Amino acid sequence: MLYRSTRGTVGANAPNFSDILLSGLADDGGLYLPTHWPFVPRETLNLWRTLSYPDLAAEVIGLFTEGCIDLETLRTMCREVYSQFDHAAITPLVEVEEGLFSLELFHGPTLAFKDMAMQMLGRLFEYVLKQRDRHVTIVGATSGDTGSAAIEAFRGRERVSIVILHPHGRTSDVQRRQMTTVKEDNVLNIAVEGDFDTCQDMVKAMFADEKFRNECSLSAVNSINWARIAAQIPYYIRAALALGAPDRQVSFAVPTGNFGNILAAWAAGQMGLPIRKLCVGSNRNDILTRFLLNNDMSVHKVEPSLSPSMDIQVSSNFERLLFEMLGRDSDRCRAIMQEFRQTGHMAVPHDAWKQTRENFCGLALNDEKTLKAMARFYRRSHYLADPHSAIGLAAGEHYREAGIPMVAAATAHPAKFPDAVKKATGISPGLPPHLADLLTREEHYQVLPNDLARVQEAVLAHRHNH
Numbered sequence: 001m002l003y004r005s006t007r008g009t010v011g012a013n014a015p016n017f018s019d020i021l022l023s024g025l026a027d028d029g030g031l032y033l034p035t036h037w038p039f040v041p042r043e044t045l046n047l048w049r050t051l052s053y054p055d056l057a058a059e060v061i062g063l064f065t066e067g068c069i070d071l072e073t074l075r076t077m078c079r080e081v082y083s084q085f086d087h088a089a090i091t092p093l094v095e096v097e098e099g100l101f102s103l104e105l106f107h108g109p110t111l112a113f114k115d116m117a118m119q120m121l122g123r124l125f126e127y128v129l130k131q132r133d134r135h136v137t138i139v140g141a142t143s144g145d146t147g148s149a150a151i152e153a154f155r156g157r158e159r160v161s162i163v164i165l166h167p168h169g170r171t172s173d174v175q176r177r178q179m180t181t182v183k184e185d186n187v188l189n190i191a192v193e194g195d196f197d198t199c200q201d202m203v204k205a206m207f208a209d210e211k212f213r214n215e216c217s218l219s220a221v222n223s224i225n226w227a228r229i230a231a232q233i234p235y236y237i238r239a240a241l242a243l244g245a246p247d248r249q250v251s252f253a254v255p256t257g258n259f260g261n262i263l264a265a266w267a268a269g270q271m272g273l274p275i276r277k278l279c280v281g282s283n284r285n286d287i288l289t290r291f292l293l294n295n296d297m298s299v300h301k302v303e304p305s306l307s308p309s310m311d312i313q314v315s316s317n318f319e320r321l322l323f324e325m326l327g328r329d330s331d332r333c334r335a336i337m338q339e340f341r342q343t344g345h346m347a348v349p350h351d352a353w354k355q356t357r358e359n360f361c362g363l364a365l366n367d368e369k370t371l372k373a374m375a376r377f378y379r380r381s382h383y384l385a386d387p388h389s390a391i392g393l394a395a396g397e398h399y400r401e402a403g404i405p406m407v408a409a410a411t412a413h414p415a416k417f418p419d420a421v422k423k424a425t426g427i428s429p430g431l432p433p434h435l436a437d438l439l440t441r442e443e444h445y446q447v448l449p450n451d452l453a454r455v456q457e458a459v460l461a462h463r464h465n466h
């Protein structure tokens, strides 16, 4: 399987899976996609119905790693990764109301759906770095969620040093402690005296510093990495098969931020899964739902909400869908993206917008409606949903059709957002056993001033020490 950028042509030296795993973003600023979509015939889908989650994941991911990693190796990796999950079904499917299902993706080590892919990424990095005899330093900024999933996935991995910047004193206790109580010495947490934007700007500056970038062999594991999307496809296939696919259509509703999770559902459709509708759930940061309703993709200010992992205005993975809706025309895609960057308004051609609307719909809920939805699912079905998952369920409920199962992705464990859950339902959700002593574990982090040189020094020292 070879890959291409959304902003370039298919060259003679098209990269393979290992290349794009380590580089993340294409040199031309575009995002990688496979040169063609692998197609899974009906008979194969029927055979997949009896596979365990890890074995199904290996089959699906294997279509994208073809030529780089053999299936047996991949199967071993998947079995190891998903054995760390806290639920025997890995991604249990719960019927919340008749025909409305919650696909729980939060049974991994950090209680958020990011573990589903990030844990695989840790294994894949280790494998490819060994093959290529390389060592990388992963650097990232976090306001909470992504950082803990990345640290949990890369702690103790060979050939990887990881440094995560978080804003000092501005994360929740649980979120910070999920990062700072990790003991492995390839992990460095830096608390920067500033806000999340300060941290993010520092990471950008480190990547822009070519000498530093090469010296540390910097790498990123952000949500545009294709391997993360690939590792999110299996659970959609598994859920649909459990509900009658390929003989029956299924719809999905996904609480959406960077558009990575729902893009994986769309990709499953490209591979032959019969999908009826894809529903985007948003909070008050509703750029995607405005686009779907009125072709209005214009950037507003990011407003904080009860579902912070969706407090986003520019959904980076949307570029992949745009490219496809433009008939894979990379010149038009590049021009539209460049203009979007300059003006904050994306001029999506009418025909591409109309085509997007054939599959996608969207619903935005402000905080008040989110709390009401949480209370409603609890009252009617005793189902405790975190604010993100409740937005997915509410979008699914809104667009549900008779006779077609609607599956809503549940992306965080209710205990990750205890205050909102308590406010909506009166229930205080407890942390699962493996995190029960989190608040008393020893923390490890350095506090550094808002000074790029000092932070770079710390990153270099960490790389050399470990």
Ligand SMILES: *Cc1c(COP(=O)(O)O)cnc(C)c1O
Pocket: 112, 113, 114, 145, 223, 255, 256, 257, 258, 259, 260, 261, 262, 309, 310, 388, 411, 412
């Ligand atoms: C990251 C995240 C999302 C958004 O997923 P995208 O792939 O960025 O659209 C939704 N909910 C939770 C809890 C998350 O951590």
